[in-house]
Amino acid sequence: MLSITNLSGGYHRGAAIVEGVTLDLGTHRIMSIVGSNGAGKSTLLRAVCGLLPWYTGTIVLDGERIDGQKPHAIVRRGLRMVSEGRGTFPGQTVLENLRIGGYGLGQQEREKRLERELDRFPRLRERTQQVAGMLSGGEQQMLAVARAMMGDPRILVLDEPSQGLAPIIVDQLFELFPRLAASGTQILLVEQDVGRGLEVSDHAVVIEKGRVKLQGASRELLDDPRVQEAFLGLASP
Ligand SMILES: Nc1ncnc2c1ncn2[C@@H]1O[C@H](COP(=O)(O)OP(=O)(O)O)[C@@H](O)[C@H]1O
Ligand SMILES: [Mg+2]
Structure with missing residues (x-):
């Protein structure tokens, strides 16, 4: 609230x-x-x-x-925000970006949430090793949202x-x-x-x-x- x-x-x-x-x-x-x-x-x-x-x-x-x-x-x-213009780390892969979103979590919990986000965004699962900067605009936006959701x-x-x-x-x-x-x-x-x-x-x-x-x-x-x-x-x- x-x-x-x-x-x-x-x-x-x-x-x-x-x-x-x-x-x-x-x-x-x-x-x-x-x-x-x-x-x-x-x-x-x-x-x-x-x-x-x-x-x-x-x-x-x-x-x-x-x-x-x-x-x-x-x-x-x-509270997490996805800013205008997104703000993923362009030189890091999809997986790395998601892990950054789960900073502070234990490894087990982080990997569990990572799987959850990849289930939620199948397009990201197909591109886990790609650097964010090479994704389409829509995929980058999805990554930005998924990264924020890593923090529940x-x-x-x-x-x-x-x-x-x-x-x-x-x-x-x-x-x-x-x-x-x-x-x-x-x-x-x-x-x-x-x-x-x-x-x-x-x-x-x-x-x-x-x-x-x-x-x-x-x-x-x-x-x-x-x-x-x-x-x-x-x-x-
Ligand atoms: N970093 C900034 N420094 C000074 N003025 C700003 C800055 N960002 C936005 N503004 C001004 O604040 C007003 C509202 O902008 P903004 O909140 O970005 O509007 P919106 O998101 O509704 O399009 C605008 O007049 C804009 O020029
Ligand atoms: Mg605005």
């Missing part, structure tokens, strides 16, 4: 990029944060992961405050996982998210494709210029004329 209360922050003190954001992941399995380019979605996620130069407000993960904590401490508490995170934060991928690969990736969520990992998903983000999630927050514009059940937001007009290219009747 993750809750964010009155979060403001940015890159230079005094110049807030996100302002007064309050949201609660609650028991939702997948929550989408949607909004146009530059709205402050990545900035918000950086704060949650302890990567933003300054912010105020509180962030509570499973009853414990994580605001002000260092990124590695937040990771240890069960309570919460997985995904920043624009569909960026730069062919539509068919995006479909495959988005089919996976509900399955990850069903295995006990809550997902906080940033998606610029508002329709897709709303379709895959149960709850959603619309961010505009760093502030929460709307939030609610994804299904209801999909039917909301304001969302349809602003993001889905549908004119109000």
Whole structure:
């Protein structure tokens, strides 16, 4: 469970990029944060992961405050992020990347999870000895997700996982998210494709210029004329 209360922050003190954001992941399995380019979605996620130069407000993960904590401490508490642009180690093989994702685990547990991830991502199993940099964009994205899942995170934060991928690969990736969520990992998903983000999630927050514009059940937001007009290219009747 993750809750964010009155979060403001940015890159230079005094110049807030996100302002007064309050949201609660609650028991939702997948929550989408949607909004146009530059709205402050990545900035918000950086704060949650302890990567933003300054912010105020509180962030509570499973009853414990994580605001002000260092990124590695937040990771240890069960939150992992797949950043925009992925961030696998390009010179390391698929297997090495996955093992890095399982650092801190005993060898037996690590190998067990590695098998689990290779079952989950058959395309990666076919390529265990390939270096990550030689994988297709979609395979790299899958590797980045699998590597994060090696830690059995309570919460997985995904920043624009569909960026730069062919539509068919995006479909495959988005089919996976509900399955990850069903295995006990809550997902906080940033998606610029508002329709897709709303379709895959149960709850959603619309961010505009760093502030929460709307939030609610994804299904209801999909039917909301304001969302349809602003993001889905549908004119109000
Ligand atoms: N590293 C940075 N330093 C300064 N400003 C940044 C940095 N990253 C993003 N910004 C600014 O913050 C605003 C929000 O960016 P971002 O959070 O990346 O938006 P989104 O992810 O919604 O597209 C933009 O105006 C952007 O220029
Ligand atoms: Mg972004």
